[in-house]
Amino acid sequence: MLKPGMYISDRYEIIDKVGSGGMADVYKAKCHRLNRYVAIKVLKPEFSDDTNFVKKFRGEAQSAAGLSHPNIVSVYDVGEDNGLYYIVMELVEGITLKHFIERKGKLEVKEAVGIAIQIAMGMEAAHLNHIIHRDIKPQNIIISKEGKVKVTDFGIAKATNSNTITSNAMGSVHYLSPEQARGGYSDEKSDIYSLGITMYEMLSGEVPFVGDNTVSVALLHIQGEAIPLREIDPSIPPSIEKIIQKCMQKKPERRYLSASELITDLKRSISNPNGDFVVIPAAAVSDSPTITISEDEVSHIKSASTQPGRNTGNLEGNKNITNTNPDLKHTSTNLNSKSKEEDDEDIDQVDPRVEKIIFIGSIVAGVILVILIIFFVINIFHLFPGNKDNNLPSDEITTTVTPSAEPTDEAVTTVIMPSVMGYSLADAEKRLDAKSEDLQIKTEEKTSDKYEKGIVMEQYPAPEAELDSDGEVRLVVSLGPETFSLPDVYNLNDNQASTTLTDRGLEVKHEYAFDDTIAEGNVISTEPVKGTSVKKGDTVILIMSKGPEKTTVLVPDVLNSSKADAIAKLKDNNLVEGNITEDYSDTYAKGKVMGQSQSGGAEVTRGTAIDLVISLGPDSRPTSYTGSVTIDENPFDYPGDSGIVLFQMFQNGKTTDLEKRTMNYDSFPVTLPITSSSGSDATVSMMIGRDAEEGDSGAVLDGGRWVVYEEYGTAWDVEFTAER
Numbered sequence: 001m002l003k004p005g006m007y008i009s010d011r012y013e014i015i016d017k018v019g020s021g022g023m024a025d026v027y028k029a030k031c032h033r034l035n036r037y038v039a040i041k042v043l044k045p046e047f048s049d050d051t052n053f054v055k056k057f058r059g060e061a062q063s064a065a066g067l068s069h070p071n072i073v074s075v076y077d078v079g080e081d082n083g084l085y086y087i088v089m090e091l092v093e094g095i096t097l098k099h100f101i102e103r104k105g106k107l108e109v110k111e112a113v114g115i116a117i118q119i120a121m122g123m124e125a126a127h128l129n130h131i132i133h134r135d136i137k138p139q140n141i142i143i144s145k146e147g148k149v150k151v152t153d154f155g156i157a158k159a160t161n162s163n164t165i166t167s168n169a170m171g172s173v174h175y176l177s178p179e180q181a182r183g184g185y186s187d188e189k190s191d192i193y194s195l196g197i198t199m200y201e202m203l204s205g206e207v208p209f210v211g212d213n214t215v216s217v218a219l220l221h222i223q224g225e226a227i228p229l230r231e232i233d234p235s236i237p238p239s240i241e242k243i244i245q246k247c248m249q250k251k252p253e254r255r256y257l258s259a260s261e262l263i264t265d266l267k268r269s270i271s272n273p274n275g276d277f278v279v280i281p282a283a284a285v286s287d288s289p290t291i292t293i294s295e296d297e298v299s300h301i302k303s304a305s306t307q308p309g310r311n312t313g314n315l316e317g318n319k320n321i322t323n324t325n326p327d328l329k330h331t332s333t334n335l336n337s338k339s340k341e342e343d344d345e346d347i348d349q350v351d352p353r354v355e356k357i358i359f360i361g362s363i364v365a366g367v368i369l370v371i372l373i374i375f376f377v378i379n380i381f382h383l384f385p386g387n388k389d390n391n392l393p394s395d396e397i398t399t400t401v402t403p404s405a406e407p408t409d410e411a412v413t414t415v416i417m418p419s420v421m422g423y424s425l426a427d428a429e430k431r432l433d434a435k436s437e438d439l440q441i442k443t444e445e446k447t448s449d450k451y452e453k454g455i456v457m458e459q460y461p462a463p464e465a466e467l468d469s470d471g472e473v474r475l476v477v478s479l480g481p482e483t484f485s486l487p488d489v490y491n492l493n494d495n496q497a498s499t500t501l502t503d504r505g506l507e508v509k510h511e512y513a514f515d516d517t518i519a520e521g522n523v524i525s526t527e528p529v530k531g532t533s534v535k536k537g538d539t540v541i542l543i544m545s546k547g548p549e550k551t552t553v554l555v556p557d558v559l560n561s562s563k564a565d566a567i568a569k570l571k572d573n574n575l576v577e578g579n580i581t582e583d584y585s586d587t588y589a590k591g592k593v594m595g596q597s598q599s600g601g602a603e604v605t606r607g608t609a610i611d612l613v614i615s616l617g618p619d620s621r622p623t624s625y626t627g628s629v630t631i632d633e634n635p636f637d638y639p640g641d642s643g644i645v646l647f648q649m650f651q652n653g654k655t656t657d658l659e660k661r662t663m664n665y666d667s668f669p670v671t672l673p674i675t676s677s678s679g680s681d682a683t684v685s686m687m688i689g690r691d692a693e694e695g696d697s698g699a700v701l702d703g704g705r706w707v708v709y710e711e712y713g714t715a716w717d718v719e720f721t722a723e724r
Contacts, residue, residue, distance in 0.1 A: 002027060002042065002084075009081045012040055012088065023047055023057065028091060031076075034511055034543075038076060039092075043085040054085055061087045063131055068539065071122030073142070073152040077527070092152070093145050097198070098138035106205035106233075109240060110270065115141075116199050117266050118149035123195065124259035126151075127188045130452065134186055136194035137175040138201065173214040173221075174207040178250050181218040185427075189252040192262060196247025196255075203240070204232045208248070222250070237273030239265075246280045254281050415439075417473070419463035420456050425477050428456045438470035445479050449536055453480030481535035488530040489523050489542070497523045497542055505536030512544050520547030555610060557600025558593050563614055566593045570610055578609035582616050590617035625679045625720035634668040635688045635712045641665050644689035644702060646709055647672060649718070651682035658684065660702075674718055683715035 002025075006014045012029040015037070019026040024041045031038050047053040061078035068074060077088035097115065101107065107115070119141060126133060133140075133151065140153040177193035180186055200208050208226030211217040226248060229241045243265050249255045256262040265278055415435040420428035425443065432439050451457040458476035461467050487504065489497035498508050518524045527541040528534065553574050558566035567577045578597060588594040595613030598604055636642065642664035649656045658672060676682065692699035692706035699706040 001025070008040065008042075008084065008086060009079055012038065012086075014040075023053060029088075031088070034513065037091045039089045041087045041089065045083075048083050048085060057085055057087070066129055066538070067126055067131065069122055069125035070148065071118045071150055072125060073150050089152075092142045092150055094142050094148075096139055097141035097143060097149075097202075100143055101138060101202060101205065107202045109203065109236060109273075112199060112202040113240065113266055113270060115143070115149050115202065116195065117263055119151060119195055119198070120259045120263045120266065122149075122151040123188075123191050124263065127191070127259055132186060132188055133191050133194075134180070135172065135175075136191050136198060137172045138198055139172065141198070173217045174209065176218060176221055177252075178222045179252060181221050187252070188258060189255045192247050192256050192259065193249075193252075195262070196244050199244050199247065200226065200229065203229055203236055203244075237269060239269040239273055239275050239278060242278040242280070243269060246278055249280065413469060414466050415469050417459075417461045417463055417465040417467055420459055420475065421463075422451070423456050424454050425456060425475065428459075428475060432473060436469040439467075440470065440472040442472060442474045443477055444474070445477050447480065447482045448478040449481045451478035451480075453478055481537070483533045483535045486526065486528060486530050486532045486534045486540065490525060490530065491518060491522050493522055494542070494544060501540050501542075506534065507537065507539040509539055509541045510544055511541055512546050514547065514549035515545040516548045518545040520545055551606050552603050553606050555596075555598045555600055555602045555604055555608075558596055558610075558612070559600070560588060560592050562591060563593065563612070566596075566612055574606045575604070576607060576609050578611035580612050580614060582614045584617065584619035585615040586618050588615035590615055623679070623722045625676045625722055627674045627676070627682075627718045627720040628671055629674060629684045629716045629718045630669055630671045631684075631686055631716060632669040633686075633713050634665060635686060636663075636665040636668070639665045644707055644709075646687040646689065647684055648687060649674065649682050649684050650715065651676065652678060652680055674720075676720060679720050679722055682718040682720070684718055685715045686712045688712045 002008075002014045002017070004014055004016055008014070008029070011033050012031055015028040015030060017025060018028050018039070024043050027040045027042065029038055029040045030036070043054065043057045047057075058078060061075050064072070065075045065078070073092060074090040075087060076090065079086060079088075095103075119136070123133065123136070135153065136151070140151065142150045142152055144150065175194040175197045177186070177190040180190055197208060209217050209220035209224055211220060229236045229244060230238070243262070246265075247255055247262065256265075268275065268277055418431050418435060420431050423431065429441060432441060446457065448457050455478045456475050457478045460474040467473070484504065486506075487500050489500050492500070494510070501508050513524060515524050522545050524543045524545050526543065534540070555575065556569045556573050558569050561569065563580070570577055583594065585594045592615050593612050594615040597611035598608070631647075635645065642662060644660065645663045645667075646660040647658040649658050658674065663670070672684065674682070674684070687709040689700070689702065689707035689709045692708050696706075696708045699708050701707075
C-alpha cells in the first residue's frame with residue numbers, strides 16, 4: 001500500500017488515502033509538475049497481474065478522459081509505474097449524494113430538482129460523446145463544498161457504440177434498469193432510468209424496490225411497480241411525480257429518449273409544478289402473451305450462472321415473486337463482484353433454482369409453440385376433411401395465421417432489415433442472425449470521426465428494407481478516427497503552437513509553470529507528450545512558461561515591530577529569521593525590534609536569513625567607565641637608559657596613582673588601561689624618578705632608594721566608555 005510521502009512517476013506525491021473499492025484504492029496526492037492537488041485511483045496489487053482487470057482499469061480512463069464538463073469529474077492522466085497502474089483525476093472535496101440523503105432524510109423538492117438537473121447535464125455531455133455511465137446512483141454523485149454536483153466513477157462506463165450486451169449486468173441493484181437486470185442492451189435510457197430511481201430516493205428518502213436479496217430486487221425492477229411518490233408525500237408536485245414515473249418506465253422507449261428532454265421537463269416543473277406537460281408514450285401491446293426463449297439465450301443464462309468464482313443469489317423468502325411480465329426474456333443478473341467496502345448492493349449470481357425454472361419454462365413454451373404450428377399446418381393443408389371448403393377452387397385457398405404462430409421454413413422467404421448502425425460488428429451479426437441465419441454478411445472498413453473502432457457505421461440495405469432471407473448484407477465497420485502523432489511544439493510561442501495544433505483539428509488548453517530555461521510565453525511541454533498518437537477533436541494542454549521564478553525579494557522594514565510580527569513579515573516575503581539577540585534601548589520599547597541585519601527595502605536572495613535585535617528597554621544597571629591612554633613620548637634619551645616611572649591620573653580635582661614601575665627606553669610607547677566610576681574628563685601625566693642627591697627635597701624612598709620624581713612632558717587625555 002502506498003504511504004504519505006511516496007511518489008508515483010516522480011511527479012505525484014501521496015498525501016493520504018481517502019477511499020477504497022473492489023479493484024482500486026483512492027489517494028489524495030499533489031502533482032508537483034503543475035502544483036495542484038489531485039485524486040489518484042491505483043489498481044490493487046492482486047489485480048495488477050490480471051490482464052483483463054488492467055484492460056478494464058485503463059478502459060475507465062479512456063472512457064472518461066475525453067469528457068470535459070462542469071458536472072463530470074475530470075480525468076487528467078493515466079499511467080503505470082513499476083507495476084502500479086493508476087488514473088489521475090480531479091480532486092473534489094465534498095460529500096456523496098448518498099450520505100447527503102442519509103443526513104437529511106429526504107430533500108426539498110427544489111433542492112432535489114436542482115441536483116437532478118446537474119446530474120442530467122453531466123449525463124447529457126457523456127451521451128453526446130457516445131459514453132453511457134451504466135452505474136448512476138447516489139454513491140457516484142459528489143456534491144462539492146461549493147454546492148457543485150459532479151458525476152464520478154466511470155469504472156463501468158462503455159462507449160454506446162461498443163458491445164454493451166453482456167451477461168454481467170453491472171451496477172448497484174437498487175438503481176439497475178430492467179434491461180441491465182436481464183443482461184440486455186444498455187443505452188442512454190438506462191442511465192435515465194437509474195436517475196429516476198435516484199430522484200425517487202432524493203424525494204422519499206428510500207429506494208422504490210426493496211427485497212430480501214439482490215435477485216428479488218432485480219426481479220422487482222423488471223416486473224414490480226413502485227409506490228407513487230404522492231402517496232408517500234402528497235406535497236410533491238404532480239409534474240415531478242410524472243417526470244420520475246416516465247424515467248422509471250419498464251420499456252426504454254417509454255422513457256425520456258435523451259437527457260436533454262429530461263432537463264427541459266425538470267426546468268418546466270420549477271416554474272409550473274402543477275402543469276400537465278409530461279407525456280408518457282403508450283406501450284405497444286403484443287398480440288401474443290407468450291415470449292419464447294431461444295436456445296442461445298438459455299445457454300447465455302446457463303453460462304452466466306456457472307462462471308467460476310461467482311456467488312449465487314438466494315430466492316428464499318421470495319416464493320411469491322413470479323414472472324408475469326410478457327416482455328421478460330430472461331433475468332440473468334450476474335454481476336462483477338465488488339468488495340463490501342465499495343458497495344454491498346451489487347447483484348448476486350442467478351440462483352440455480354431460478355435458472356431451472358426459466359429453463360423448464362422455455363421448454364414448456366417451445367412445446368406449446370410446436371402444437372400451435374402443427375395445428376395451423378393442419379388447417380393450411382386441409383389434412384382433416386372437416387376443414388375443407390368445397391366451394392373454393394384449390395388455387396384460391398386462403399390461410400389466416402395468428403401473430404403468435406411461427407411460420408414454417410418454407411414460408412419464410414423475406415426478412416425485414418434491422419438497424420445495426422452503432423452496434424459492434426459482433427452484435428450486428430447477432431441481430432442479423434436472429435432475422436435469418438442464411439443472410440450473407442459482407443464487411444469492409446473505413447475511418448470515421450463519428451464512430452469508434454469496431455462499430456458499424458453504414459449498412460446496406462437500409463433499415464426496414466425487405467430482402468431475401470438468404471440475401472447479401474454489406475456492413476461498413478469503423479476503423480475509428482484517423483490518428484496521427486502529436487506534433488512537436490516545444491519552445492514555440494503560444495500563437496505558433498496553437499495554430500499548429502488547431503490546424504490538425506485538435507483542441508487546445510493552457511496551463512502555466514515557471515521554467516529557468518524556456519523563455520516566458522513559450523511552450524515547456526504538452527499533455528499528452530509529443531509523438532503520442534492522437535486524433536481530431538482530442539484536447540492538448542500546452543504547458544506555457546512563466547519564465548524563471550523570481551529569485552530576489554525586498555526586505556521588509558520590521559523596526560518597532562514585535563518579534564512575532566517581524567518573523568511573520570519575513571516569511572511573507574520569502575525570507576527566514578536569523579540570529580535573534582537582545583540589547584538595551586532608550587528609543588525602542590521592550591520587546592520591539594530595535595535592529596535588523598538588512599535594512600528595509602534592501603534587495604536580497606529569496607530565503608536569506610535576517611538577524612534581529614530585540615529591545616530590552618532602558619538600561620537601569622549601575623554604570624562604570626573604562627578607557628585607555630597611550631603614552632607615545634619616550635622619557636629616556638637612548639637605549640639602555642632606564643628609571644622608575646610613575647603614572648598619575650587627574651580627574652575632578654583629584655590625583656590618583658595609576659601605576660609605578662621600572663621602565664627603560666624600549667618600554668615606550670606604552671598603553672595603560674583605566675577604570676573609573678565617573679564618566680567626566682580625565683588626564684594622565686608621567687613622573688620620572690632619579691636617585692636623590694644632596695640638596696634634593698621631597699625625596700621618596702622607593703625600594704630602599706631615595707628618589708626624586710619630576711613631571712615629564714604634558715598630560716594625556718583619556719576617553720571613557722560607559723558599561724553596566
